[in-house]
Amino acid sequence: MTSSRPSRKPAPKSARKRVHEPARKPFRVPGPSRSALSVLRPPAFTGRLHDARTATAVGRWLGAAFAVCFVTGLVSHYLQHPPAWLADDLPARPVWGYWLTQGLHIATGLAAIVLLLVKLWTVYPRLFVRPPVRSVRHALERLSVAVLVAAAVFELLTGLLNIVEWYPWPFSFIQVHFAVAWVVTGSILLHVAVKTPEITAHWSKRSTGTLALPAEDAVDRRSLLLGMGAAVGVVTLTTVGQTVTPLKTFDLLAPRHPDHGPQGLPVNRTAAAAGVTAGGLAEWRLEVAGPRPYALTLDGLRAMEQARARLPIACVEGWTVQADWGGVPVRALVERAGGRPGRVALRVTSLEVSGAYRVMEMGEEYVDDPLTLLALTLNGRPLSLDHGFPARVIAPNRPGVLQTKWVHRLEVL
CATH class of the missing domain: 1.20.950 (Fumarate Reductase Cytochrome B subunit)
Structure with a gap:
């Protein structure tokens, strides 16, 4: 016996698929996005205080x-x-x-x-x-x-x-x-x-x-x-x-601390960087050129009348340290060579192998000043090698790069 209800045939699979598919968007030619266009526009500054x-x-x-x-x-x-x-x-x-x-x-x-x-x-x-x-x-x-x-x-x-x-x-x-x-x-x-x-x-x-x-x-x-x-x-x-x-x-951010370094003072250029070694100083002599040239050993320098001065060593990098220096006044060395302080300048040559300040000149005002020393001691002790042993120049109101270390020749100009 057959049923009086009409039979319902299942819909084809393709039809069912089309029923559940979302509508397709029309094809568009790619172009710059809204965010890309906003980059091309001048930015809008909403911050304050730009006045x-x-x-x-x-x-x-x-x-x-x-x-x-x-x-x-x-x-x-x-x-x-x-x-x-x-x-x-x-x-x-x-x-x-x-x-x-x-x-x-x-x-x-x-x-x-x-x-x-x-x-x-x-x-x-x-x-x-x-x-x-x-x-x-x-x-x-x-x-x-x-x-x-x-x-x-x-x-x-x-x-x-x-x-x-x-x-x-x-x-x-x-x-x-x-x-x-x-x-x-x-x-x-x-x-x-x-x-x-x-x-x-x-x-x-x-x-x-x-x-x-x-x-x-x-x-x-x-x-x-x-x-x-x-x-x-x-x-x-x-x-x-x-x-x-x-x-x-x-002193947290500065590159130098005034107490850090040999003998409690910073150094910018070490003896090793300058090519100066203790072995190379075994036959050291100070040569002084002038009308009456002469040479002195370190003991000869120490035998001369000594002077002391408390002077700052101030470097172009911004650090400065006060120290007690002892040595021979440059004026006395110039006079011994036949120069007339107040009327002569001085050329100083270092033992360092190379460098922009290997040879330095100082004018009459510095040569004549009694505080300008060929220093042999620092804070009561002999100079360390990094501080210019056996002798260095120290003068008032002078950049640190011109306080020549490892001096071996003075020339009266």
């Missing part, structure tokens, strides 16, 4: 730091490499002169790194202004800013690497650093001249410029400046101990 008032406030401190660096850098450069017309007039007093100027140079240079980073943060949105060039004057202004930023970054970076004595470049640091300092200074003066109206408008606490933030944002600006000042303070406190020895306990 002219903040840039001016930071710029004041940065400009002051660069000014101190420039002036003290000139002093250091001309003490190390005096032109012929200045060599005999360089002052030997005050004895702490180079200590002060070079210490300021390094301290303000390190502080300027923090200040420059904050300054660049306040103004970097202007890199994305559209159109990038609106006129010839605007193009020249942007070019001058590019030169200023590049030169400032270069100057601070190379100065920082010089402090740690790392020179990963093929050029001479001293000459290039000195030349770029003039570029930085000229660029700053040009920038200030171009921006004078804007700087004037935003110099005071009550800014009148059109780019100023609302008055209620002064608290945020003050917080930024206080944070910047705190960062500068921390950098200074943790590095200046290499120059201001009462703060040496906090």
Whole structure:
């Protein structure tokens, strides 16, 4: 007996598959995504404090730091490499002169790194202004800013690497650093001249410029400046101990500690690095050339009248240490050779195999100063080999690189 209900045949598999498949999307030609297009658009800066008032406030401190660096850098450069017309007039007093100027140079240079980073943060949105060039004057202004930023970054970076004595470049640091300092200074003066109206408008606490933030944002600006000042303070406190020895306990970030080194003093160039060995000093003699030339052994030097002087040894890397030096006044050695102190200069030659300061000259002021010694002792003990045994020059107000070690010849000029 058959059923009266109509029979239901199962649907074909292909039909069932089509029922459950999602609808296919129409084919589209691939193109740049929305995220890719957003990269091509100028970024929208929603952060605050990228205004002219903040840039001016930071710029004041940065400009002051660069000014101190420039002036003290000139002093250091001309003490190390005096032109012929200045060599005999360089002052030997005050004895702490180079200590002060070079210490300021390094301290303000390190502080300027923090200040420059904050300054660049306040103004970097202007890199994305559209159109990038609106006129010839605007193009020249942007070019001058590019030169200023590049030169400032270069100057601070190379100065920082010089402090740690790392020179990963093929050029001479001293000459290039000195030349770029003039570029930085000229660029700053040009920038200030171009921006004078804007700087004037935003110099005071009550800014009148059109780019100023609302008055209620002064608290945020003050917080930024206080944070910047705190960062500068921390950098200074943790590095200046290499120059201001009462703060040496906090000397955490400086590459030198004033108490670390042979006989309690740091050294930049060891005897091994200079190619000087104890064995090579067995027949050492001091040669003094002049109208009445002569030579002295170490015992002969010790037999002469000795003098003592407490002088700082201050290096271009920023560290300074006071020490007690004993030895023969250079003036006495010059007189014995027939020279007239106050009217002669002196050429000093070291035993080191090579080096930019293997031969050094000192002018009349240094030769005539009674504190200028051919030192034989340091803090009451004979010089160690790394500190220049058997004899070295120590003079007041003079860069450490010119306090020649391992002296074997003096020539009265």
